[in-house]
Amino acid sequence: SQQGEEDPQALSIQEGENATMNCSYKTSINNLQWYRQNSGRGLVHLILIRSNEREKHSGRLRVTLDTSKKSSSLLITASRAADTASYFCATALYNQGGKLIFGQGTELSVKP
């Protein structure tokens, strides 16, 4: 069974709207990270939130973490067409040498 599960699997919004993606996981984590993948390109690291943090901001991104519910959310405010991409959450477990366990991702489409 996978560690990370994301919903929705696909999200289509208009430019200027906010986009919220959710991620759930199963086991205790050291940190949770969000990545973006533009079509045909590599994974870009967006933000890392540690297990003792509840919220983190980076520009138009806001990430929350609820360890009691084993869930995280990524909010992109005032979305732009350039935000169209696949978004993945990834968890880093204790004593696992840094390897990341990814969710299936959310396909975000922002229409101009």
Next chain:
Amino acid sequence: EAGVTQFPSHSVIEKGQTVTLRCDPISGHDNLYWYRRVMGKEIKFLLHFVKESKQDESGMPNNRFLAERTGGTYSTLKVQPAELEDSGVYFCASSQGWQVRNEQYFGPGTRLTVT
């Protein structure tokens, strides 16, 4: 500073053939990871090198996959013989330290298509 690079960007081979993927990590990064994403599924960990040593290869699917990192610099991932289910995107990542807090920098990936 150059990022993680991977070669080739795309490879199309027939079932039964051999393919070798290459990853050049960021200079000075001792840790190198391989991941892959099979169509429509999640990105899965394959293995982790610390310098030239395999730290964790628990994600390698079977013995048709062989990863090396001679000299602790670039790494290769060989698939021999390739099967249809090996198709997907293979990502390489590197980091300075192995601790979980260290950010991994990903390459653009190699898209492998086995026909």
